[in-house]
Amino acid sequence: MTALTPVAAAETDVPDAGARTADRAEYDAFIAAHADVEAVEFLIVDPNGVLRGKWAPADSLKRAFKEGVNFPMSIHGLDVWGREVAETGLHIESGDLDGYFRAVADSLTIVPWAKRKTAQVLLRGFTPDGEPLRYDCRNALGRITKALGKRGLHPVVAFEVEFYLLAPQPAGSDTMPEPVGTALGPDRQRMYGLDDLAEFGPLFEDIRAAAQIQNVPIDTIVKEAAPGQFEVNLQHRRDPLRAADDVIMLRRIITGCARNHGLQATFMAKPFIEYAGNGMHVHASMTDEAGRNVFAGEEGERRLGGAIAELIRTMPQGLLLFINTWNGFRRIQPGSYAPTRAVWARNNRSVALRIPASTDENRRIEHRIAGADANPYILLCAILQAMMDGLDKCEAPPPPVTGNAYDATIGEQLPDDMDEALQLTSAGQFCERALGPELAKIYRDLKRAEILAFWHEITPLERSTYL
Structure with a gap:
């Protein structure tokens, strides 16, 4: 069997992974079309997939396309609540250094829901010396994209993102809002309802x-x-960085537009025990330089098997990269369409890796594990690293599941506990390969801090039971 040309592991650690920074021409064209813009929102994605940044006057936008906007590099060392995690080594113990954050190409747009005319632009991080910041998750994905490009491979990726629309809450209420539609009955599921x-x-x-x-x-x-639950599917892109950008921008769009309609949108992985969780499915394939799907044909079928084999093998170690929140592990339940075992199948929605029904030219893998609140850059780092390694090895995958995967006894059981997932991630080397050593360490430090925070919280159920 013919394997694709291997790429050494070191090649995924190149300094600039082709994560293109915008040039001045993009800024000039935007200002020519929007001379009356009043403000700009600078956007940075942290390791949790949370958008951080600041609002600024419009005349500061030009800096993002020249030397860059100053931000503390420790913005990548914040937990999900936005608190400093000292173990990352990025905060006051190192002087809390500034880096330069520059505009990402093709990300400068208008904010349609803003009260005054406002621009937004996505930024990527650089060190004070001008090197791409290695623990910026977008740069990490760029390294893998470049390594694949050097071997003539181009990932084609699309995301499916689920979310709930929640009813307005009275001012001062501290209860969880109800999903829209429950007033007509809690069983108003109406899947695919027009x-x-x-x-x-x-x-x-x-x-x-x-x-x-x-x-x-x-x-x-x-x-x-579930009541009030919807899904938006994004189109395929032959650029994983832009595909991940799409997820970040889509979540922001849905949140902003829902707010303008007096509603709240949530991408929380499991907001309601009694209803389905919010997932984020990833469809991924690879094309060669001519745009041909490398999974097509008889040889492509063997390559597909190699990618599946490595995705299955690394799945337990990578689980914390797919499910990055304490709440997300509540979604891993039998019968919930969230996978519980590291198994695969064709045209079967009960498995972790599904090969959808498709033409030969559109053959792809659907990765069904992540929660809708996952960091799409880190998620793709893990998926594409495993696929790349699998194409190098071209090993045969384990047998596919038939029927209901929740009843299967084959395949490794995936942990439904964040601490166990962290232990699996820490025990192997896959996280370092996927994210690079710097981001891998910071990511584990952040997850450990979040686990400890939940361990230190006494729940209302415990008090009502034991008080």
Whole structure:
């Protein structure tokens, strides 16, 4: 069997992974079209997938396209609550150094839901010496993308993102808002219901319009498996960095538009025990330089098997990169369409890796593990690293599951506990390969700090039981 040309592990550690920084021409064209812009929102994605940044006057936008905007590099050392985690070594113990954060190409757009005319731009980090910041998650994904490109491979990626729309809450209320639609009965599931889409038609029209303005390629919008739950599918891109950008921008668009309609959107992986969780599925394939799917044909089938084999093998170690929140592990339940075992199958939605029904030229892997609140850059780092390693080895995958995977006895059981997942990640080397040593250490430090925070919290159920 013919394997693809291997790429040495060191090649995934190149300083600049082709994560293109915007040039001045993009800024000039934007200002020519929007001379009346009043403000700018600078956006940075941290390791948790949380957008951080600041608002600034419009005349500061030019700096993002020249030397860069100053931000503390410790923005990548904050836990999910935005608190400093000293173990990362990025905060006051190192002097809390500034880096330069520069505009990402093609990310400068208008914010349609803003009260005054406002621009937004995504930034990527550089050190004070001008080197790409290695623990910036976008730069980490860029390294893998470049390593694949050097061997003539180009990932084609698309995301599916689920979310809930929540009803307005009275001022001062500290209870969880209810999903919209429950007033008509808690069993109002209505999966694929067109009436539910029509009920919120004006909101979804605004979401589509904002996505078009911001060049986020929405494909379909679907009513999902619980009251108030919906899914937006994004179109495939032959650029994983832009595909991950799409997820970040889509979550921001949905949140902003929902707020303008008096609603709240949540991408929390498991907001309600009694209802389905919010997942983020990834469809991934590879093309060669001519745009041909390397998984097509008889030889492609063997390559696909190699990618599956490595994705399955590394799945337990990589689980914390797919499910990055304490709450996310509540979603891993039998019968929930969230996988519980490291198994695969064809055209089967109960497994972790699904090969969808498709033409030979569109053959791809659907990765079904991540929660909707995951960091899409880190998620793709793990998926693409495993696929690249699998193409190097071209090993045969384990047997596929038939029928209900929740009843299967084959395949490793995936942990439903964040601490166990961290232990598996720490015991292996896959996290370092996928993220690079710097980001891998910081990511583990952040997750350990978050686990300790939850361990130090006494829940209302414990008090009502034992008080």
